Amino acid sequence: MASTAFENLKESLRKPATPEAMKEAAEAFRKYQRAELAKNRGSRPTLVSLGHNKTYPHAIPLDEIPGELEKNPEFFKLMKRIATKEK
């Protein structure tokens, strides 16, 4: 069952990738991170992907995801696809 923090993150990612929505998603991710993320499971958890020529890095430490969400619409859309399953 999804937590409130993750549900809030999903809701913020459902909005169009405007600067305001991206900032809101970044804040929602910070709250989610504080509440849930990687509980004692890894010392440096990092989101990685095998994409080529993307505008976002191949490897993003989880604590840097909010910053990337705020500044990069393409990463915002990737996170939207991952979290909400919406294309």
Place this chain on the structure above:
Amino acid sequence: MPTVLALADFDLPTRSGSGFLLRYIVPRVEPVQLYSILVRRTPFRLCAPQSDIIIGVGHGDKAAFYGHNEAVILELDHYNPREVNGKVIKLLSCQCGVSLGPDLIRNGAEAFLGYVDDYVWVCDADLALRPWADTMAASSLLPVVDGLNTLLDGKTAKEALDTELEGYTRNAAIEEDELIRACLEFNRDNAVLLGNSTARVRGRPKITLPIPPPPILVPISKS
């Protein structure tokens, strides 16, 4: 017929993905022909025609699959059909199922297993020297290993895909971290099988315990 394994290993995602195959797939197949700096176009072009299965880990996009330092390995309309004819091809990479996969099938590949969107997972960057010990990455990468082992047992491409999808579903059901669970479901939803779903390759001997010791890896360069 040898197995062609093209395992890129130059950054964290390729190290993590290739690490699991090094630990769990390499011991049961013929020696790895293409690992790290050898994952380049010319060695691949020479090895590929002799194999019945091509397994690749590397970065990708809709039209191409890349090896070491993003050297092009397979690109839409830029390879000899002999390299793929009659083969089962599995690419752990992003988006290759969109255009490259269908092109491989049109050029004679028997079956293609890949993904139609980014392949994403959470790994522990501190475990880059022994990536197979990463439990966070394992939840996403062990289903890939299980699917490949199904293929190497001599079962069909459809059975291999089903094994992988079941792995994602099983791991997602017990995963507490919602981001990791979302990644598992995302990868599961984007996995595709193109071509002949009943395609099979020659069965390889199963690993007998004890598994040989893991390889020694060097740190990832910062370039």
